[in-house]
Amino acid sequence: MQSNLIRFPIAEVSEHSEQTLSKTSTKYDCAEQQFKQLLATEDLDNKVDAQASIVSEFEDTLQSAISAAYEKGCDDAHLFLQRVLYGINRLKLFWYDDLRHYNNERSLYLSSLRQQIEAAWQNWELAQIDVAALQQVDVKDALIKRAAEDLDPPLSSESRYIREEMSVHGYCDLLAIASFDGLVEGSRLSRILGGAANEVQCTLVRVLLEEYGNGRLSRKHSTFFKAMMAEFGMNTEPEGYFDLVPWEVLACANHNFLVTERKRYFLRYSGGLTYFEVAGPAAYRNYLTAAQRLQLSEAAMGYWELHIREDERHGRWMLDDVALPLAEQYPSDAWELVLGYDQEKLMSDRAAGAVVRSIREAEHSGSLIKEIEQVQN
Numbered sequence: 001m002q003s004n005l006i007r008f009p010i011a012e013v014s015e016h017s018e019q020t021l022s023k024t025s026t027k028y029d030c031a032e033q034q035f036k037q038l039l040a041t042e043d044l045d046n047k048v049d050a051q052a053s054i055v056s057e058f059e060d061t062l063q064s065a066i067s068a069a070y071e072k073g074c075d076d077a078h079l080f081l082q083r084v085l086y087g088i089n090r091l092k093l094f095w096y097d098d099l100r101h102y103n104n105e106r107s108l109y110l111s112s113l114r115q116q117i118e119a120a121w122q123n124w125e126l127a128q129i130d131v132a133a134l135q136q137v138d139v140k141d142a143l144i145k146r147a148a149e150d151l152d153p154p155l156s157s158e159s160r161y162i163r164e165e166m167s168v169h170g171y172c173d174l175l176a177i178a179s180f181d182g183l184v185e186g187s188r189l190s191r192i193l194g195g196a197a198n199e200v201q202c203t204l205v206r207v208l209l210e211e212y213g214n215g216r217l218s219r220k221h222s223t224f225f226k227a228m229m230a231e232f233g234m235n236t237e238p239e240g241y242f243d244l245v246p247w248e249v250l251a252c253a254n255h256n257f258l259v260t261e262r263k264r265y266f267l268r269y270s271g272g273l274t275y276f277e278v279a280g281p282a283a284y285r286n287y288l289t290a291a292q293r294l295q296l297s298e299a300a301m302g303y304w305e306l307h308i309r310e311d312e313r314h315g316r317w318m319l320d321d322v323a324l325p326l327a328e329q330y331p332s333d334a335w336e337l338v339l340g341y342d343q344e345k346l347m348s349d350r351a352a353g354a355v356v357r358s359i360r361e362a363e364h365s366g367s368l369i370k371e372i373e374q375v376q377n
């Protein structure tokens with residue numbers, strides 16, 4: 001620990017999140033509790049009928065949330081739907097916890113809930129992109145131009161805020177939200193590696209190996225993220241700050257669960273990962289600049305430094321050895337690579353905007369600090 005660092009008490013907020021939730025309870029909070037109850041029901045598929053009242057109340061709320069989110073743009077509804085979807089999707093990863101948590105991993109009922117949310121949500125997402133225009137582009141040219149632009153984009157107002165204004169509390173808030181992905185990063189990539197061997201597959205494996213520190217926990221990227229959080233005495237458990245995660249960030253995770261789950265979307269996933277790796281260094285340079293301005297320790301910024309180096313390489317590999325060869329192999333479907341790329345960018349930008357909004361609100365209102373004091377008194 002460095003003496004100029006403050007300890008960040010969000011961990012305590014998280015521990016008391018149930019108290020906080022009960023104060024601001026809404027119909028979505030109640031429905032989320034019902035969902036958790038269903039999730040924890042042993043052999044759920046055979047007990048859906050026996051839980052008819054919970055099920056029908058939950059499903060009513062789900063339906064009204066779908067129209068509130070995708071017809072009226074209600075943020076609470078977006079959040080509720082993405083949290084439920086994530087609650088189902090996360091069962092595809094192993095969390096080294098109680099094995100009974102996975103009893104309903106292949107539940108048909110949960111699968112039908114996922115279908116309902118995904119169908120409405122994905123239609124809404126796709127409607128924001130001019131798919132017909134994408135089907136006409138010169139794919140290789142489009143990918144090369146986009147990657148060149150996203151490698152070093154002009155600074156947005158959000159980037160400026162992070163670089164020039166964000167306080168140490170804001171930095172910790174950023175770590176708390178980003179830890180949702182940072183502590184399990186690379187997990188999504190692990191889900192699409194099996195199958196026929198070729199150069200594309202080997203490049204993807206190479207990226208995964210680097211994300212996973214070539215099998216050494218001390219070099220795994222998530223370990224560097226954990227070290228940053230430990231510098232501030234933060235909770236380093238995965239999902240430790242789940243309640244702070246905006247729906248826009250959850251949507252990125254859920255979108256990746258979908259495109260890695262369905263091999264039909266392999267080109268979309270590959271295009272999306274190309275954007276993710278290409279655009280990483282520019283985002284991480286913002287965070288590194290903030291950490292340097294705040295005179296934080298090396299460990300408190302190590303993850304960003306590592307990624308600026310490694311993701312420049314990963315971005316090149318993804319473009320040259322994955323996306324462009326796939327464009328050649330699948331000429332009539334190749335536009336899906338651009339769709340995946342553009343969607344990942346759209347969703348990442350939206351998530352980055354939401355994260356900065358959340359940090360600014362917390363900084364301006366001091367709401368986090370007030371909340372902590374209330375809980376402690």
Ligand SMILES: [Fe+2]
Pocket residue numbers: 185211221307
């Ligand atoms: Fe990484």
Ligand SMILES: [Fe+2]
Pocket residue numbers: 211277310311314
């Ligand atoms: Fe990477």
